[in-house]
Amino acid sequence: MFAEHSEFDNFMLVLYLIFKRGGMMAITIYDVLKLEKFKDFKVIAGREGLTRKIKKIGILDYERDDLIEENFVEGEFVVSTLVVIKDDIEELYKLVERMILVGISGLAIKNVYFNTIPDEVIELADRENFPIMIFSNVYFEDLITSVINFIKQNEENEFLVSKIDSILYSNLDSVVIRKIAYEINNNFKEKNIVAFCKRKDIQNSIMTEIFTNVENDKSFKIISYKDGYIIINTFEKIDSDKIVGIILRRLENLGFNLEKYTIGISSLYERLGELNYSINESLYAYKYSMIYKKDISFFNQIGVNKILLPLLDNQWILKYHDEMIEPLLMYDRKNNTELLNTAIKYIENNGDIKATSQELFQHSNTIRYRIEKIYKILSKNCKRESFYEELALGIRIHNLLNMDL
Structure with a gap:
């Protein structure tokens, strides 16, 4: 309908x-x-x-x-x-x-x-x-x-x-999306996978560039979008086990190498009418790459972020973020401390005290003290047994909300 x-x-x-x-x-x-x-x-x-x-x-x-x-x-x-x-x-x-x-x-x-x-x-x-x-x-x-x-x-x-x-x-709906897709390129095939690429050094980028077709294949399209490039790849038939290698070679041939570009790649979709999903996934995967300082990310490999990224405007997500992050921000402002930054590094290091202490150039006992302080501040919103999981979720949401595409 x-x-x-x-x-x-x-x-x-x-x-x-x-x-x-x-x-x-x-x-x-x-x-x-x-x-x-x-x-x-x-x-x-x-x-x-x-x-x-x-x-x-x-x-x-x-x-x-x-x-x-x-x-x-x-x-x-x-x-x-x-x-x-x-x-x-x-x-x-x-x-x-x-x-x-x-x-x-x-x-x-x-x-x-x-x-x-x-x-x-x-x-x-x-x-x-x-x-x-x-x-x-x-x-x-x-x-x-x-x-x-x-x-x-x-x-x-x-x-x-x-x-x-x-x-x-x-x-x-998918019928209209398919029609619009053919307006973009009437040579599109049904199966599709999308990449979003943006130069790491945006100052040296040009708003629109001219790219030549790869292997005389006209069933794909490059579109300058949000200071980066959307690359829509479509296929009549494609082996799902080989798709990653094919896309990476195509991007490399086009000049989208990992030295100069940060890249996000969607899942492979079977129908052109699902192009909205593949484009969104490429943008989400790119955002994940930026947040976690990766050269390239595949949407189907970013874990719980597959759920969080599309829901960032949800009022309950924002409420949860405020409950977990605002108390730490307020404490840091009042006491000139860095509890939030410690929490971020602690989660980024998967709860590894030693790795966190090395990254922050602090003694391990200092990190343990800070983590315990963080728990006490947040204790009214989470229980001891679920503290790490809830803190990790709050930090992930915070990182996502504070990264512009």
Whole structure:
């Protein structure tokens, strides 16, 4: 039976989720500077404006004065040799002022006529957060093609993100999910397993990258999502005993190696209409990897966290967390102690006093004293015989709640 939501309701929900995230993603100058053709660009002014959004790219040739307003638009990224003022560099100040007034995103100067710009222009650009760059040895046509392709790819990815959000948040039944899956990729097969990968060094990541198909297989899809990548893998037939090796090889071939990426992988699902489960599981497995400092985690191997992760918004889970964690936080604040951190390390070391003492650089007796103190503080909420299990559950929930995806 279909979910009660109409298609319009689902569409509006997706729009709400997109704008709740901060609006449609747009490429910035910072993103563009990571592209291959822009790798040698030198930012000489307005560095604080590298987050300016780019809607299009254009060439400034002989335009100046009122022609700037007539030929360029807000959000446009401009490249130029400055041939229009090649004999009068002092005119650059007026030119930049016009660009700022129009709302141009930034200016990249090819050093045909100028290798430097006046200090007053640098001061203006810095004051207005207007990025100015100098480059050489790259054709304008290559820059334009690179940016246009990047913008087009970003727009396509936004469409795919809206489909993923619809699958995850619209409470759809398996028939509708299967239909949306085919809108993502009409070559999808029924069996599916999903990986979520995010760079460990997020500063060096690019919002969307171009990946080539592996082994000419078109039955999978890579989607830039939440600063990482969802990789949907589908198969007509697959040996469940070999699936892990196949997925790991595919990720490696795509460049998602464990040295650069943290990875979460879902269980294998038999029906495409269950894609909501496999995507969610990959996100949960990734979150587990982050919490427990692992390079890769498989959802079917994360133990009790398979239950806890999907329930973090449950009021009873939150109530249990507060009962077990808040008393320790309050005691630490009042007495300048570290009982909560001790409890976390104690649980992470599976109740091993010696391992906990070594990690915290404390004597074993100090750790025993702290654990006993923790029990006394929490004793009204748990009994001695179940203390470790209940503390472990509280700490697991605390770790999960305090780790953003």
